[in-house]
Amino acid sequence: MLTERQLLILHAIVDDYVRSAEPVGSRTISKRDDISFSSATIRNDMSDLEELGFLEKPHSSAGRIPSQKGYRYYVDHLLMPESLTIEEEADIQTVFNERIQEVEDVIQHSARVLSNMTSYISIVLGPEVFDTRLRSIQIIPLTDVSAILILVTDTGHVENQTIAIPPNMMGEDMQMVVNILNDRLVGVPLFELKNKLATEVANVMRQHVSHYKPFMNMLNRSFHIQKQDKVFYSGKMNLLNQPEFRDIEKVRVLFEMLEQDNLMNEVLRSHKVGLQVRIGQENEHKAFDNISMITASYEVAGRHMGTIGIIGPTRMEYRRVMSVVDMISKDLTKILTRHR
CATH class of the missing domain: 3.30.390.60 (Heat-inducible transcription repressor hrca homolog; domain 3)
Structure with a gap:
């Protein structure tokens, strides 16, 4: 069981690392307005958090970064979803109010909106045509x-x-x-x-x-019906802007997996109904070892139709992305219901 102080420090390290992409040291944490502990106290707790598996210490660095276990704990226990601004909500409503006739166009449109708002890769599994x-x-x-x-x-x-x-x-x-x-x-x-x-x-x-x-x-x-549902992407090149993906080999392996629609269909089908977060190795595919996926289901008349989500580094803005994915999935449900 983590102490209140350790929870504050873990929360602060995740926030700082997500923002800066640089290992976080005790001195940096001690300068935060919401932290009143000395550098020595913070350093001791950081060491304990590392021993417990919530933090990692990169080579040749005095600072720490969150481990996948640390991100998991942050998402499950510390994170409060970020409220979107009135302007952002208005922007989403504006693009969804455009007249779009074909369901496939609605799906592709949603993918573009999601990738533009998060600067990550968006992925959408189209309606279950076979069913x-x-x-x-x-x-x-x-x-x-x-x-x-x-x-x-x-x-x-x-x-x-x-x-x-x-x-x-x-x-x-x-x-x-x-x-x-x-x-x-x-x-x-x-x-x-x-x-x-x-x-x-x-x-x-x-x-x-x-x-x-x-x-x-x-x-x-x-009347020959294809059972395979379509997978749509938007913003694949966004990942190249993330410092974690300066390694071309890491990008190649990921992009090769994204090209396998059958496999990605299976991955998305395995995600449960509602808002889901899978971090790193929880995705059960080696190409996703350093990837987080945030997904949400969308429906028509209470019936599950597909999945929309984001693929990005484990160093992700979870608070904001979870809110955006959740809102767009609900708007997608509304607009598809209108198309019935």
Whole structure:
């Protein structure tokens, strides 16, 4: 159990190191207005905190820096989330009030806002397309032999593609197809569409639509749903401005991992609902040994849709970043709900 004095000193060291990126000495701490202890007393407590694993002493330095255990304790017990200024909140509201039509654009927009406000890398896992449900289907003729098939999901995600119209299909048959598809498939999870199409929809088509088989084959190919959700990034180059990443090899290893969408998808899926902080080796991937991730889930109508977060050095402005991530995740929830 840490003493009140040790808590104050640990808090001060984290704050100073986050700001300066330089090891913090006892003399520096003793000059703070909120610290009234002598340099000798502070030095003794710093030594004890090092023995307990909360601080580390870099080579050839008289000062200390927080360890990952120290950051963890700071986040869990000492940190008070920083309130955003009225101007910052207004800036976020302004960018989210812009008219954005596509859900994917909303996600990319959120990533840019987050990276710009924190100067770290933002990462967003898009809505779980594989688990969403169909809201509507439209088929818009382009020519006598082609049309656009438009699928809209309950999260506002829109898929469209050009399809071929069977040569013997009449206009009234096309409208009947659209009516049947919407009657039988709206509300069905996307991963069940092909099964429903081949059974229930095919039976109804057989009764009401002439020359339906070529069209059914085309729809079957069009309803191929990718299970892999998209991962969006913004501000990757921001990390190069951090002194911890002057080591090019360290940057290369991290960037190689960020290029593996399957792996990053898995990492983000493992984060729990709500605001989460993972520090260094808690991320369980060697490329993230010196990285912290702060993530928050976003929802539509109470249903988890994805994850938004920040990747940065363990020497991170946790108070500010946690507040920004939390607010943007809530605004993202609101704007996606409006897109329903």
